[in-house]
Amino acid sequence: MSSLLPAATDTTGTPSPAPRDTLHFPPTHQAQLAPYLPSPPNTKPSLPHVTLTFATSLDSALSLAPGTQTFLSGPQSKAMTHFLRSQHAAILIGVGTAIADDPSLNCRLEGVGGFGGEGLEGQPRPVVLDPMGRWDVNGESKVIRLAREGKGRGPWVVTAEKSVGGLVVEGREVLGRTGGRYIVVPSTEVGGREAMEWRDVFSTLHDLGIRSVMVEGGAGVINGLLEPRNAELVDSVVVTVAPTWLGEGGVVVSPPKRFDQDGKRVPTARLKDVRWIPLGEDVVMCGRLLAS
Numbered sequence: 001m002s003s004l005l006p007a008a009t010d011t012t013g014t015p016s017p018a019p020r021d022t023l024h025f026p027p028t029h030q031a032q033l034a035p036y037l038p039s040p041p042n043t044k045p046s047l048p049h050v051t052l053t054f055a056t057s058l059d060s061a062l063s064l065a066p067g068t069q070t071f072l073s074g075p076q077s078k079a080m081t082h083f084l085r086s087q088h089a090a091i092l093i094g095v096g097t098a099i100a101d102d103p104s105l106n107c108r109l110e111g112v113g114g115f116g117g118e119g120l121e122g123q124p125r126p127v128v129l130d131p132m133g134r135w136d137v138n139g140e141s142k143v144i145r146l147a148r149e150g151k152g153r154g155p156w157v158v159t160a161e162k163s164v165g166g167l168v169v170e171g172r173e174v175l176g177r178t179g180g181r182y183i184v185v186p187s188t189e190v191g192g193r194e195a196m197e198w199r200d201v202f203s204t205l206h207d208l209g210i211r212s213v214m215v216e217g218g219a220g221v222i223n224g225l226l227e228p229r230n231a232e233l234v235d236s237v238v239v240t241v242a243p244t245w246l247g248e249g250g251v252v253v254s255p256p257k258r259f260d261q262d263g264k265r266v267p268t269a270r271l272k273d274v275r276w277i278p279l280g281e282d283v284v285m286c287g288r289l290l291a292s
């Protein structure tokens with residue numbers, strides 16, 4: 001993880017050209033985000049720094065409809081997201097997002113490995129939370145193609161013990177060839193689904209050497225992490241707000257209702273230490289979750 005890496009050079013010392021989709025995020029903007037970035041020493045024992053980040057519309061939607069991808073971030077806030085990716089050891093998404101988006105999950109910031117930098121320096125590890133083994137990861141998955149091209153790392157897929165037997169061999173081999181793998185985390189069956197404790201997910205990643213995780217979504221993941229019992233696991237929140245309303249039927253960030261000891265309805269979560277950073281037509285809101 002680094003912000004400004006030296007450009008890769010060939011044997012004659014000439015800088016190699018960066019790919020055309022390389023992004024740039026100016027140092028002045030990088031400095032504004034600094035208080036919310038992972039910075040050692042991490043005070044939480046056996047847990048990584050966790051940044052919860054996503055782009056939302058004005059009606060709290062992540063996408064127009066389930067199973068579809070919607071581009072909300074403008075060019076500057078997109079570059080901000082890639083700067084954040086460069087500052088974390090891993091990016092985590094839920095399997096709903098992996099299936100809907102077929103995402104790249106790499107970092108395309110100038111100076112990062114594959115984009116002007118050396119090797120895979122600055123490239124985060126993609127992590128997909130897939131307890132039931134639903135993601136058909138194969139040689140055509142974007143994240144796999146990019147790992148093959150040296151523009152990203154092979155993904156780790158977090159799954160439940162029960163699902164291991166049903167995982168297709170091809171997926172296992174495809175992951176293995178790019179340095180990816182399946183990781184088993186304890187789970188319990190709730191309504192026919194395998195539910196994991198977020199603490200277990202993060203501590204398993206920490207045991208595997210991951211010291212910072214950027215959680216990108218989607219709604220199932222974000223709404224779960226915004227539940228009060230998980231608030232202490234989240235260190236920073238960075239939300240891109242795009243100036244658009246997506247309308248009814250979108251996939252929305254709206255965590256479960258919360259009640260106090262008297263049974264009175266209270267807000268589910270709130271941010272403190274808030275900073276707003278305008279980036280193009282979007283605004284990026286940074287903060288920390290108030291302890292409940």
Ligand SMILES: NC(=O)C1=CN([C@@H]2O[C@H](COP(=O)(O)OP(=O)(O)OC[C@H]3O[C@@H](n4cnc5c(N)ncnc54)[C@H](O)[C@@H]3O)[C@@H](O)[C@H]2O)C=CC1
Pocket residue numbers: 053054055056061062063065066067068069070072093094095096097098100101129130131132194195196197198216217218219220221222224251
């Ligand atoms: N605008 C943005 O920044 C982003 C938008 N999206 C959008 O969000 C949508 C996908 O959202 P969702 O359908 O809600 O899917 P999701 O990506 O949140 O995945 C949900 C799945 O994750 C797993 N999961 C979540 N919490 C778990 C837990 N505690 N234990 C075990 N498994 C757990 C389950 O399998 C669950 O079905 C897509 O339309 C995508 O484009 C996704 C990421 C960012």
Ligand SMILES: Nc1nc(O)c(N)c(N[C@@H]2O[C@H](COP(=O)(O)O)[C@@H](O)[C@H]2O)n1
Pocket residue numbers: 054055069070071072073078081093097098101102103104105106216217240
């Ligand atoms: N920051 C942000 N803005 C948006 O408008 C988005 N739709 C997302 N989605 C997240 O980014 C992933 C796609 O990115 P790449 O394919 O890696 O470029 C997607 O899977 C979501 O996690 N994010």
